[in-house]
Amino acid sequence: MTPRTHRVVSRRRETADTWTLALESLPGQRLPLFAPGQFGMLYAFGVGEVPISVSGASTALDPLRCTVRAVGSVSSALCATAPGDLVGLRGPYGSTWPLAEAVAGDVVIVAGGLGLAPLRPAIHHLLAHRNEYERVIVCYGGRSAAEMLFVPELEEWRGRFDLDVDVIVDVAGSDWHGKVGVVTKLVELAAFDPDNTIAMMCGPEVMLRFAALTLLTRGVAKERLYTSMERNMHCAIAQCGHCQFGPMFICREGPVQRYDVVEPWLKVQEL
C-alpha cells in the first residue's frame, strides 16, 4: 500500500490536456513490471493519488509510461510535473488483456479517445509476438484530429504491412483528410474472421456498448469481447468499495473483463 518513489524522466504532450509521463525507479530499486491492461496508483505528493493507465509497460530497459488527462487537482498536478520531479507509484493492480487467449486468431483492438492508452501495451505485445497471431486490426476513434493520442506512433503503425490501423474522428474541418464518423464504422469496414477473433475494447462506456453491438452483428461471440472498465479506484486492493460495479470490484476483477460479464451492469444508472 505504500507508494514507491519514482522519478519523472520525460513528459510528452499528447493533446491539449493529456500528457504521457515516463518514470524511472530510484537508484537501487527496480521498476514494477506491469502486464498489458494493468493499472497503477500514481501519487502527486501533497495533492493525492489517482488510478492511471499504464500506456507503456515497463521492461528491464525501458521506463514506465503513464498517460494522464488533467481533469482534477491530482491529475493536473501530475501533468504539471517536470523531468526530475518525484512521484509515488503503487501497483501493478488488476487484470490483463487476454493476449494468451488470442494466440492463433485475429485480434481487433477498438479504442476511443483516451482508451488507446491502456491498449497501447497490448498492441506492443502483439507486435513483439507478431508471428503468434493472425490479423491484427486497430480501430481508433477520437473527438477530433487534435485530440488523438500517440499520433507519431499511429503513423508508424500505419506504415507496417502486418498491422491494419484505421482512425476516425467525430468532427473535422477542411484540414483533416481521413475518415469522419464513429469508431463502429471502422469495425464494420475491418476484415477479420468473426469465428476466430478476440476483440479488446476501451473507451467511453457508450462507445463500448455500440462497438460491442457492431462486433456482435459481425458475428463475434459475446464471450470473445473484452473491455477495460474505468472506475474511481481508491485503495486498488478491493477494500474501500469505491470501484464496486455490481458484484465486482473493478480494481480486483478488472479493469479488463469479459464484456458478457460487465454488460448487465452497464446500463444501471449511477453504478
Added chain:
Amino acid sequence: MASIEETLAATRMFRNLTPEQLSGVAALGEEAEFADRAKLIVEGEAADSFFLIREGFVALQTEAPSGAITIETLHNGDPVGWSWLFEPYLAHFDARSRGVTHAVRFDGAALRGRCTHEPGLGYELMRSFASVIVERLDATRLQLLDVYGATVR
C-alpha cells in the same frame, strides 16, 4: 471490374432484391469516376441521382463561415444520397470525393418512377435505404453525445 449488376449483388444494402429487381436497378446505373475533391452532390441542387461507391472515399460536407465541415465520410459499398427518394428532392449536403473515386451513378428520378409501378421493388429499396438512414442516425446520435469529451480515466 465487376459489372454494375454484380456490384449491386455484392452490396449488403441490396441483398434482399431479387435477380430481376437487381437487373432493373442496374439498368439505371452508369459508371462514374471523380477526380480528387470533385462534387458528386451539391447542397440545394436537384437530387435526381444517387451513387454507390465502388472504390474510394466521399466526404459529406456543409459550408460554414470557417470553411467546409465534414459530417461523415463514406467508403466502399456505401450509398451516397437519399434525397432523391423524398420530396422536395433537393440535396441536403455536399458530397465531395477524397482522392480519385469510382462509383455507380443511378438515375434516381427514373428509379422513383419504376418504384411507383413496382411496389415490391419500391418496398425493398425503401427498406434498404431506411436501414442505411437508421445506421447513420445512430452514428450521428453517438457523435452528438460527444462521448470522448468525458474523461475515461
